Amino acid sequence: MNFLEVIDLHEATLAENILEIAFETAEKNHAEKILAIGLTLGEMAGVEIEALNLSFDVLKKNTPADGAELKIKRVPIMATCNKCGKNFRLENYNFFCPECDGILILKSGRELLVEFVDCE
Numbered sequence: 001m002n003f004l005e006v007i008d009l010h011e012a013t014l015a016e017n018i019l020e021i022a023f024e025t026a027e028k029n030h031a032e033k034i035l036a037i038g039l040t041l042g043e044m045a046g047v048e049i050e051a052l053n054l055s056f057d058v059l060k061k062n063t064p065a066d067g068a069e070l071k072i073k074r075v076p077i078m079a080t081c082n083k084c085g086k087n088f089r090l091e092n093y094n095f096f097c098p099e100c101d102g103i104l105i106l107k108s109g110r111e112l113l114v115e116f117v118d119c120e
């Protein structure tokens with residue numbers, strides 16, 4: 001069985017897209033090697049980091065990103081109450097304000113961005 005088949009398709013596709021962005025960046029900068037890729041990932045983006053790293057390590061082989069490191073920055077799920085306006089870190093998907101029972105509106109946590117590509 002191909003190794004990739006056991007990896008969740010979502011993460012494999014994501015790793016592919018990340019590598020594509022990295023290759024494009026390297027090409028634009030006339031770089032030959034990709035050293036690191038910085039990723040901002042919201043806790044609510046629905047990405048398994050372990051699966052993503054696994055896919056990335058498999059897909060980068062024999063490419064300019066062979067030695068590249070995936071640096072992942074997690075973004076916590078933050079929400080603002082629609083009544084009292086206070087900000088909270090959302091836990092256990094509880095969308096009600098702990099202070100006034102207002103409804104919490106999501107502010108961050110869904111991010112999925114390639115922040116930087118280090119190449120030479």
Ligand SMILES: [Zn+2]
Nearest residue numbers: 081084097100
């Ligand atoms: Zn409130």
